[in-house]
Amino acid sequence: MLGHQNLHTVGLLLLLSISSWAINFGILKGDVGLQEGNVRLVGTGISSAGRVEVYHDGKWGTVCDDNWDMTEAKVVCRQLKFPGARSVVVGKDYGPVSGPIWLDEIHCNGTENYLVRCSIKRWGETDCTHKEDVGIVCEPMGTNQSFGDSLHPLDHTIYLSDHLGQIFDKGEACDFNILVQSPTQNQQNISEKRVFTQVCTHKIIMSQFPSFNSTQENTNVSFDISVPCQPYFTSFIRYIYTRKIDVNFSSALCLHWMAAEFGVMQLMTDVGRLFSKILSEDTSFHTQVQMYSYALETGDVALEEECLQYLAWNFQNLTTSPAWTSLSVELLKSLIIRSDLVVPDEYFVLQSVESFIMEQVKSITLETQAELLRYVRFPMIQAEKLYENVSSSPLYNSHKNLYNEGIMQALEFNVFFLTTLTKNSKFNKENADFHPRIYTADPWSTKIYMIPNESLRYQHFHREYNHYSHHGYFETSLISTPVHSSLMFKDKTVNWNADVLQSQTECSNKGVRCDTVPVARLASQNNNPSNSHTGKILYRNRLVVMCEGLYICQVLGFKSELIPVAMNGTQVVECPCPGGHYVYKFVVRPVYE
Numbered sequence: 208m209l210g211h212q213n214l215h216t217v218g219l220l221l222l223l224s225i226s227s228w229a230i231n232f233g234i235l236k237g238d239v240g241l242q243e244g245n246v247r248l249v250g251t252g253i254s255s256a257g258r259v260e261v262y263h264d265g266k267w268g269t270v271c272d273d274n275w276d277m278t279e280a281k282v283v284c285r286q287l288k289f290p291g292a293r294s295v296v297v298g299k300d301y302g303p304v305s306g307p308i309w310l311d312e313i314h315c316n317g318t319e320n321y322l323v324r325c326s327i328k329r330w331g332e333t334d335c336t337h338k339e340d341v342g343i344v345c346e347p348m349g350t351n352q353s354f355g356d357s358l359h360p361l362d363h364t365i366y367l368s369d370h371l372g373q374i375f376d377k378g379e380a381c382d383f384n385i386l387v388q389s390p391t392q393n394q395q396n397i398s399e400k401r402v403f404t405q406v407c408t409h410k411i412i413m414s415q416f417p418s419f420n421s422t423q424e425n426t427n428v429s430f431d432i433s434v435p436c437q438p439y440f441t442s443f444i445r446y447i448y449t450r451k452i453d454v455n456f457s458s459a460l461c462l463h464w465m466a467a468e469f470g471v472m473q474l475m476t477d478v479g480r481l482f483s484k485i486l487s488e489d490t491s492f493h494t495q496v497q498m499y500s501y502a503l504e505t506g507d508v509a510l511e512e513e514c515l516q517y518l519a520w521n522f523q524n525l526t527t528s529p530a531w532t533s534l535s536v537e538l539l540k541s542l543i544i545r546s547d548l549v550v551p552d553e554y555f556v557l558q559s560v561e562s563f564i565m566e567q568v569k570s571i572t573l574e575t576q577a578e579l580l581r582y583v584r585f586p587m588i589q590a591e592k593l594y595e596n597v598s599s600s601p602l603y604n605s606h607k608n609l610y611n612e613g614i615m616q617a618l619e620f621n622v623f624f625l626t627t628l629t630k631n632s633k634f635n636k637e638n639a640d641f642h643p644r645i646y647t648a649d650p651w652s653t654k655i656y657m658i659p660n661e662s663l664r665y666q667h668f669h670r671e672y673n674h675y676s677h678h679g680y681f682e683t684s685l686i687s688t689p690v691h692s693s694l695m696f697k698d699k700t701v702n703w704n705a706d707v708l709q710s711q712t713e714c715s716n717k718g719v720r721c722d723t724v725p726v727a728r729l730a731s732q733n734n735n736p737s738n739s740h741t742g743k744i745l746y747r748n749r750l751v752v753m754c755e756g757l758y759i760c761q762v763l764g765f766k767s768e769l770i771p772v773a774m775n776g777t778q779v780v781e782c783p784c785p786g787g788h789y790v791y792k793f794v795v796r797p798v799y800e
Contacts (some may be wrong), residue, residue, distance in 0.1 A: 241262055242262070242365060243262065243263060243264075243323075244261065244262065244263070244321055244322065245261070246259060246260065246261050246262070246283050246286050246287060246322050247260050247262075247267070248260075248283075248287070248342075248345070249301065249302075250301025250342070251301065254287075255284075255289055255344065255345040255346070255348070256342070256343070256344040256345065257301060257342055257343075258299075258301040258304070258340050258342045259283055259340075259341050259342060259343055260306075261309050261310060261322060261323070263309050264330070266306055266307070267306050268307040268308060268310075268331075269304060269306065269307075269309065269337060269340040269341075270308070270309065270310045270311075270340065271308055271310065271311040271312070271335035271339050271340070271341065272298075272335075272339050272340070272341035273311055273312050273335065273339070274312050274313065275297075275313065275341045276295060277292055277295060278315050278317040279313055279314075279315045279325065280292035280294070280295050280343040280345075281317055282315045282319045282320075282321070282322055282324075282325060283322055283343055283345075284343065284346065285319075285320060286320060286321050286322060287345065289345035289346055289347070289348065290345075290346040290348070291345070291346040292343060292344070292345055292346065293343075293344040293345065293346055294343065294344045295341065295342075295343055296341070296342035296343060296344065297339070297342070298339075299342050301340070301342060304337050304340065307331055308331070308335050308336075308337065308340070309331060310322075310327055310328075310330070310333075311328060311332065312327075312328055313325050313326065313327050314326040329480050329483070330480060336722060336723045336771075337723070338722075368449045368450055368451055369449070371412075371448040372445065372448060372449040372451070374409075374448065375408075375444070375445050375448040375449070376445075378407040381407035381408060381409060382410050382426060383409060383413055383419075383421050383425070383426060383427075383428070384406070384407060384408070384426065384427045384428075385406040385408060385413075385419070385427075385428055385429070385430065385444065386404075386405050386427065386428070386429040386430070387403050387404040387405070387429070387432050387437060387440050388403065388429055388430065388431050388432070389403050389431070389432055389433060389434045390431065390433075390434070391434070404437060404440055404441060406440070406441055408444060410423075412447060412448055413447065415447070416447070416469055416470050416471060417470065418468070418470045419469060432465070435461060436461035436464065436465065439461045439462060439465070442458075442462075443462060443465045443466070443471075443474075446471070447471065450473075452474070454478055454481055454485075455485065455488075456485040456488045456494045457494075459478055459481060459482060459485055459498075460494075460497060460498060460501050462474065462478050463475055463478045463479060463482075463501075464501070467505065479507075479509075479510065482498065482513060483513060483517075483781055483782050484782060484783050486498070486513070486514070486782050487517075487758050487760065487782040487783070490524075490528070491528055491530055492518070492524070492525050492528040492529070492530035493529065493530050495518055495530075496518075496530050496533075496534065498510065498514050499511065499514040499515065499518070499538060500535075502514060515542065515545070516547065516781075517781070517782065518538075519542055519545045519547050519548045520547065520549050520751075520759040520762055521549070521758050521759050522542060522549060522550055522559075523550055523551070526559045526562070531563070532563070532566045532567070536571065536575055536579070539563060539579065540578070540579065540582065543556060543579070543582040544582055544639070545644075546639065546642060546643075546645075547644070547645060547762060548644040548645065549644070549645045549647060549759055550644060550645070550646065550647070551646065551648035552587075552588070552646050552648045553584050553587035553588045553646070554588045554589070554592055554593070554596075555648075556583055556584070556644070557580075557583045560579050560580060560582070560583060561580075561600055561601065563579070564576050564579060564580075565602070573605060573606075576602065576605070576606065577606055577609055580602070580606060580610075581609065583613070584639065584640045584641075584642070584643075584644070585613030585614070585640065586616050586619075586620035586621070586640050586641055587617075587640075587641075587642075587643055587644070587646075588617055589621075589692075590614075590617050590618050590621040590622075590694060593613070593614055593617050594614060594618075597610050597613075597614060616640065619631075620641065620693065621693050621694040622694060622695065623695070624693075624695055641799070642798060643692065643797075643798065645749050645751065645762065646794065646796070647751065647792060650686065650687065650688050650689070651688055651794060651795050651796070652751075652792050652793060652794045652795065653684050653705050653792070654790055654791065654792050654793075655684060655705060655706075655707055655790070655791045656788070656789075656790055656791075657707055657789045657790070657791060684704070684705040684706070684793075685702060685703070685704060685705075686702070686703050686705060686793075686795075687701070687702050687703070688700065688701055688703065688795045688797075689797075690744060690797065691797045691799075700733075701731055701732070701733045701795075702731070702732040702733060703729055703730065703731055703732065703793070703795060704728070704729070704730045704732065705727075705728070705729050705793040706727070706728040707725055707726070707727050707728070707772065708721060708724060708725060708726050708727075708728055709724055709725040710724055710725075711724060714726070719768070719769065721769065723771050725771070725772050726769045726770060726771050726772060727750050727763075727769070727770050727771075727772045727791055727793070728768055728769050729748055729768055729793045729795075730768040731746070731768075743799070743800040744797050744798070744799060744800070745797070745798055745799075746765075746796060746797055747764065747796045747798055748764070748765040748793070748794060748795055748796055749762055749763065749764055749765065749794040749796060750762070750763040750764075750770055750772070750791060750792070750793060750794070751791075751792035751794055752772065752789055752790075752791060753789065753791075753792060754782075754783075754784030754785075754788070754789065754790075755784065755786055755788045755789075755790070756790045758782075760781055760782040760783070760784055761781050761782075772789075772791065
């Protein structure tokens with residue numbers, strides 16, 4: 208007779224063999240019949256051929272055909288229990304589709320049982336349109352099989368996660384105890400270790416991950432976990448049983464670190480993909496700053512850039528947040544060196560740097576102060592504003608030469624044409640000082656509100672030089688900007704039409720061709736006024752996408768007068784906007800060629 212513990216072990220083995228551990232992160236959302244990572248073929252009326260769609264985050268989406276070949280097709284057919292793949296189909300119209308394009312540039316080895324086990328970019332990150340949705344044809348059931356030998360699969364793995372979770376929660380027949388210790392300080396300020404948690408587990412489960420050292424001889428093991436991460440350790444171990452866990456901005460960093468530390472790579476990858484979704488949830492900016500520090504500590508270059516990008520886009524909010532005065536000097540340097548800093552104007556950058564220095568004046572050396580101030584792009588500051596205000600700066604006397612040099616640089620840039628500036632051997636137009644960031648103050652930008660309610664589709668922020676013309680269902684915001692930020696162009700203006708076109712009919716009525724909708728449009732009404740004397744002027748315009756006017760979730764560059772925008776799930780923004788109420792800010796950015 209098998210003992211109770213042996214029976215339990217056999218049961219676990221059976222459960223594990225059924226699933227092959229193919230349950231993915233986020234399983235069992237919504238309908239019990241739909242799992243994260245499910246695939247289907249649609250648009251042909253037969254189950255073995257059609258457009259490839261994958262289920263993620265509660266909805267179906269398509270897959271772009273970039274880099275797609277028979278290797279990926281075989282994985283999809285295998286996941287759908289077909290004997291094999293016949294062909295890949297590109298460019299075919301499978302009928303209307305309104306969902307997002309979930310996956311792009313997938314790479315499979317061909318041995319995977321599930322498409323989401325292949326190497327993928329972040330969900331929803333794509334430059335494709337639905338015209339590039341991939342389709343495949345699988346070998347139908349019964350091919351190469353004898354009559355009466357067809358397979359009829361029964362798959363109950365959907366229930367496995369909950370069953371294993373119950374085994375963990377009951378804590379019965381455990382044969383491997385994990386002790387969690389966190390370093391603390393005693394009253395004499397001497398570091399000591401104290402056991403916070405003991406977790407009862409099963410060797411057969413934990414043996415998947417060698418880092419736990421669950422060998423035949425070991426029945427106990429201990430690990431050091433930081434105090435902030437200790438509350439999430441039990442949930443982390445439960446994930447190893449169930450492949451399910453809830454993640455928020457408080458737990459994300461700890462779960463990512465523990466997953467990396469113990470080799471739970473699927474969890475580490477999926478939590479990493481969630482970082483962009485949770486960056487916007489902490490208005491204090493403490494979480495974003497902690498994520499940046501964590502990225503530096505672990506050498507995660509992708510996460511480092513993701514944090515810097517979000518902080519640069521939302522720099523104005525950062526300067527008024529509780530985290531501002533506790534920023535490291537190195538983080539501030541990494542931000543103010545960037546050209547994707549979204550700010551009212553360059554004078555705002557100068558004031559922010561000065562404010563930061565004054566808050567920490569006792570701990571920042573004069574050399575470091577000067578280094579920070581040199582990242583300010585003085586030529587981008589209006590000359591009169593710079594001249595009138597800089598001398599009153601609390602730091603002027605300590606850095607008089609630096610400020611005076613900046614003033615002279617700004618004056619030269621504002622009172623000479625490019626052809627004159629280039630005659631000076633010290634002038635380098637590639638220098639970042641002579642290139643704008645993303646300036647949103649008047650007169651360089653305008654806003655359009657996009658609200659899902661059709662009756663409230665457009666709400667424009669009014670400015671005295673704006674007017675609105677109505678053409679059927681359309682409203683157009685007309686803004687006027689100087690040709691260039693230099694004072695030499697003060698009296699020369701360019702008029703711009705800013706629109707968001709939501710249908711092909713709207714595109715046709717505007718006289719433009721739209722490959723996809725909706726699109727944002729920023730069109731000049733003037734010919735380029737530059738000439739051989741002034742130097743050629745180009746426009747590197749930007750579309751700043753804000754969630755309900757609270758935070759920036761995307762910045763897009765206009766390569767032409769049209770750019771696709773994130774609406775109705777056709778594209779996915781860098782960070783989510785729960786209400787779907789977007790504010791589109793059109794920013795004009797003139798530069799010398």
